[in-house]
Amino acid sequence: MVKEYHKLSERQRNIIQFMLNYVETFGFPPSIREIGEATDIASTSVVNYNLNKLVEAGYLVRTNHVSRGLRLVEGVNIPGQRKRVQAQAQHLRLPLIGHIVASKPVQMPEDSGQHYDEDDLIDVPSAMLKGADPADTFALIVKGDSMIDAMIREGDIVIMRRQSTAQAGDMVAVWLTDNNETTLKYYYPEGERVRLQPAHPQMDAIYVKADTCQIRGKVLSVLRYVQ
Amino acid sequence: MVKEYHKLSERQRNIIQFMLNYVETFGFPPSIREIGEATDIASTSVVNYNLNKLVEAGYLVRTNHVSRGLRLVEGVNIPGQRKRVQAQAQHLRLPLIGHIVASKPVQMPEDSGQHYDEDDLIDVPSAMLKGADPADTFALIVKGDSMIDAMIREGDIVIMRRQSTAQAGDMVAVWLTDNNETTLKYYYPEGERVRLQPAHPQMDAIYVKADTCQIRGKVLSVLRYVQ
DNA sequence: TTGACAAATGAACATCTGTTCACGTATACT
DNA sequence: AGTATACGTGAACAGATGTTCATTTGTCAA
Incomplete structure (x- = not known):
């Protein structure tokens, strides 16, 4: 706001x-x-x-x-x-760099995102970046229903910032090396282990060892085009 | 030269x-x-x-x-x-006319062509209207977790078009007069009754009589600012 | 071939520029 | 008084950035 x-x-x-x-x-x-x-x-x-x-x-x-x-x-x-x-209201154009699927780690833009291909850009209101640096920010389309416990559906567009650390309470995309799985959860470090809390209030947290949990980015916002 | x-x-x-x-x-x-x-x-x-x-x-x-x-x-x-x-995509400013709660019917903007306070406007990419007339379109903030079976959380912003009829498969805001409840569901008319299908794939549809089901508007898109 | 010119290379340099840090000041609240 | 918070100062630092230069390559006409 x-x-x-x-x-x-x-x-x-x-x-x-x-x-x-x-x-x-x-x-x-x-x-x-x-x-x-x-x-x-x-x-x-x-x-x-x-x-x-x-x-x-x-x-x-x-x-x-x-x-x-x-x-x-x-x-x-x-x-x-x-x-x-x-x-003319302000919007930013973010690179739409592909899909996010449960079975693969989130693909990052190579370096400080040089994506200018016209087809790969998506318009978002600048407010959706919540102050994040646009150069570190990108969009992904959710593939499959595996993010459903994050209250995110197939086809939703997730706006993320690339980062490998997070603060408690951030919603992050993590790659679980033990499970070979990407998931979106709220992040709470608890000493040696990490509590990953689903966005869905009725679902239980999971706990993983800190070293089997790679943070790939922080979720800033979600866009959904219904139907 | x-x-x-x-x-x-x-x-x-x-x-x-x-x-x-x-x-x-x-x-x-x-x-x-x-x-x-x-x-x-x-x-x-x-x-x-x-x-x-x-x-x-x-x-x-x-x-x-x-x-x-x-x-x-x-x-x-x-x-x-x-x-x-x-x-270059345009951005539109939609009136943010209040909250959507389970316990009340969706409040409509009285008529088009109104004056809205600056703070009550929200910036959205025009793509989120999916071609709808901006004059009939508005935004609501979701209050409470009652829309969770629509994959919509508290705090989400729902972009809707005001309308009182719908086509099969539309996601609509309906007021159920028997239950005194507003809900967001996919709409499937089936003769005398209406099937209302939650967005969450693992949840069951509910069935209501057509005359106890008031369509208030169609959901066009959803915005979520995480955290 | 030779000369002239445009274009490109790679490296070095000075400065511009964002970032950070220790510290100072003012105000409000307990 | 003590504490917390917002705001400001000055200086130093590392990296970003534009500029310059000696040299090389390619092209084309005489």
Whole structure:
């Protein structure tokens, strides 16, 4: 959910306004130091801090470790930009890299995803990334009914971020080396073992040894086209 | 004087096409090295060389000594660009009109052409409407776990079209007057009675008399923000 | 063949740029 | 007072990034 514009700090609003002008003028986003100069912020770390706040608030998407890896999320109500917002709401295009099936590990995009094939892209609202770096994010189509205990059907589209670790409570795609099986579960590390909790509230958790459980990515959201 | 597109070298055309895709995907221009990787150019200096050629040809503007300081010149005829713009999916903003709960009938938006508060709008790719008229379409947040046999969790967002009839196989929101209950099921009319089939493949259908079953709308798609 | 020119290579370099960390300041709450 | 939280400062660091240059390759005309 997007935080209201007037609830942002003055600095954060200044950053947004500056970015709007800058992108329009130059065609590419400003660097952190340029933002700092323009908004009278002395330290790059403060700019960085506020940029992350803007990501949380839903106004910005960042690509990590990439110079000028910023993009304003359109479709958010920013005073002075209303016209543009209504004309074109923001979405991102994610690589649709294939299927997720129970019997195989999740196939990852080779490296920091260079997928630009037109047919392999899917449009999603930027909100569905929940602030994740688009470069690490991709989509998979669920094949088979094996994810049913994750409340996910055949044909559903899963938006994931590639990562090999997770925090307690994350829904992750894991490869169970003992079972030769990919599954989607909520992840709870418990010392030597890991509790994997199905999304379906009436189903029981399973427990696996931590070293037989490879985290492949975190599930950010799910799209379902009914019928 | 803009050089004709077909007179550019293959590498230069590749660079332009890559840049189109990249900017669309990430919202900022690629680095020289990224261009090189994508277009199979081994050396950064060759990319640089060709970028300068593209500037001469009128396709590009560069900002010196600035990372990703590239911008494609607008208004230049580049094959594929126009098509891409047209193919670019639109996003729509649907009214988020409240909750769907088992214990109440689905509340409808009174009529089309209403004013909705900014916070009550949700951004969805137009594909999720599957061709339905946006004026008849709205979104609901699922409350409670009663829709679990429809493979829908608490917190899921259901995109529906308002309608009071349905075709066999549609997933519909129905109000069962005998049970005082709203439920989401696949709809199969069978003469006097109606078979309502849960989305969950392991659950049994229920049968109701046709006149105790009010169709409120058809489910078009489902959005889930995990966690 | 020779010369001229466009295009490409590979490496080195200086700077740009995001990230991180230890620390400081202000405010509110217990 | 003590604590927690949000916000800010300044500096350092590692890696990303544009630029440059000597050299090589390919093409084409004289």
